[in-house]
Amino acid sequence: MEEYPDLDSNIQNDEDVDISNLMDKHQTIERNLTWEIRKLEKDKVLLENENLRLDREVKSLKSEISRFRTPPLVLATVSEILEDNQVVVKSSTGPSFLLRYADKDSNKMEIGARVALNQQTFSIVEIITSEKDPLVSGMEIDEVPDMTYDKIGGLKDQIRETIETVELPLKNPKIFEDVGITPPKGVLFYGPPGTGKTLLAKAVAHETNATFIKIVASEFVKKYIGEGSRLVRGVFELAKEKAPAIIFIDEIDAIAAKRLQGSTSGDREVQRTLMQLLAEMDGFESRGNVGIIAATNRPDILDPALVRPGRFDRIIEVPVPDEDGKLEILKIHTKNMTLDSDVDLKSIASNAKSASGADLKSICTEAGMFAIREENYSVSAKNFEEAMDKVMNKNKKNDLSKNEELMYN
Numbered sequence: 390m391e392e393y394p395d396l397d398s399n400i401q402n403d404e405d406v407d408i409s410n411l412m413d414k415h416q417t418i419e420r421n422l423t424w425e426i427r428k429l430e431k432d433k434v435l436l437e438n439e440n441l442r443l444d445r446e447v448k449s450l451k452s453e454i455s456r457f458r459t460p461p462l463v464l465a466t467v468s469e470i471l472e473d474n475q476v477v478v479k480s481s482t483g484p485s486f487l488l489r490y491a492d493k494d495s496n497k498m499e500i501g502a503r504v505a506l507n508q509q510t511f512s513i514v515e516i517i518t519s520e521k522d523p524l525v526s527g528m529e530i531d532e533v534p535d536m537t538y539d540k541i542g543g544l545k546d547q548i549r550e551t552i553e554t555v556e557l558p559l560k561n562p563k564i565f566e567d568v569g570i571t572p573p574k575g576v577l578f579y580g581p582p583g584t585g586k587t588l589l590a591k592a593v594a595h596e597t598n599a600t601f602i603k604i605v606a607s608e609f610v611k612k613y614i615g616e617g618s619r620l621v622r623g624v625f626e627l628a629k630e631k632a633p634a635i636i637f638i639d640e641i642d643a644i645a646a647k648r649l650q651g652s653t654s655g656d657r658e659v660q661r662t663l664m665q666l667l668a669e670m671d672g673f674e675s676r677g678n679v680g681i682i683a684a685t686n687r688p689d690i691l692d693p694a695l696v697r698p699g700r701f702d703r704i705i706e707v708p709v710p711d712e713d714g715k716l717e718i719l720k721i722h723t724k725n726m727t728l729d730s731d732v733d734l735k736s737i738a739s740n741a742k743s744a745s746g747a748d749l750k751s752i753c754t755e756a757g758m759f760a761i762r763e764e765n766y767s768v769s770a771k772n773f774e775e776a777m778d779k780v781m782n783k784n785k786k787n788d789l790s791k792n793e794e795l796m797y798n
């Protein structure tokens with residue numbers, strides 16, 4: 390008897406296969422979806438973090454913008470404390486005001502305290518504590534610096550001129566009286582960065598046993614109106630107190646550029662600061678025991694008023710050293726280094742074409758670092774080559790990024 394296939398069981402089998410296929414598919418889809426969900430959850434966390442970071446950045450940028458938009462504050466000194474949280478203050482711009490202060494400030498309020506006032510409403514915005522006094526924070530004071538002319542390479546003429554114009558009037562003022570000439574009041578050093586302007590000023594201070602007082606002129610331009618001129622006065626008073634002293638004003642172009650004829654409150658403040666500086670110099674005895682030296686990299690933008698006779702009337706160029714100068718500087722900075730016999734300072738000097746004194750010093754330090762990395766005690770010619778590459782390439786990159794900055798400004 391012919392056997393017929395069991396239709397029922399076949400159908401049953403087919404259904405089982407379908408169901409198991411479907412279940413497989415379902416599982417695969419479920420797995421994919423779970424994986425997809427996990428991925429999305431991870432992305433969500435990442436995006437939330439990114440969002441938080443951007444929020445923080447927006448907040449800090451907003452506060453930066455509001456800081457830029459805030460006009461400078463007027464500085465005033467408390468002259469009288471009255472009842473009911475009232476004070477009389479004398480502002481740095483001239484007039485006195487009767488103002489109220491907040492309860493929370495009552496313990497800081499005292500006669501002589503300095504307060505910052507809003508320019509429009511003249512309300513007290515802040516009581517300035519003495520630690521914040523820029524007169525203290527912005528100055529570098531060195532009681533007789535440890536710098537001598539023999540540690541300066543390649544600036545023979547400049548050293549001679551500095552001795553004649555700053556050192557001699559401090560050491561031997563009588564000689565000028567006898568000859569009947571007035572020594573220069575101020576000396577202006579100009580030249581590219583890192584060429585030894587500060588070194589020269591420090592060396593004069595050393596030779597004359599004088600206190601070296603350095604201030605970077607941009608420090609004079611503070612956020613408080615009237616602060617710049619107060620600072621200038623402060624520097625001159627301090628110099629008289631500490632006399633003999635050398636006042637060294639670096640980057641003088643920050644307060645003495647021609648273009649500052651503008652009319653914003655910032656420009657006027659910078660001009661007032663310059664006027665104060667000129668007034669201090671005009672009222673200064675040139676044969677006294679304070680020498681004034683200023684330095685700039687941008688002599689071309691200086692206000693001519695600054696270089697009139699009786700002010701910075703001796704101008705000394707401090708250029709990038711020539712090959713002999715470079716060799717002298719290299720000798721100074723390698724004096725205490727152990728060098729391999731293959732190190733030829735002369736060829737380093739001739740290869741370091743555009744290097745300033747500061748670059749040559751960096752080359753020596755870097756060469757030493759390369760030797761240390763190789764666990765050597767002595768520095769080889771190869772170390773110098775690597776150091777020169779590093780320092781001079783860094784300069785090139787800096788120059789490029791400066792050009793880019795100029796292009797985008």
Ligand code: ATP
Pocket residue numbers: 540541542543544581582583584585586587588589639684685686718721745746747748750
């Ligand atoms: P800036 O214009 O940037 O203020 P500067 O002309 O005042 O620069 P300095 O501060 O005097 O430069 O020099 C920086 C460093 O470079 C010095 O500490 C010194 O080590 C080195 N240097 C520069 N010029 C000389 C030099 N002629 N002889 C020896 N070392 C030098």
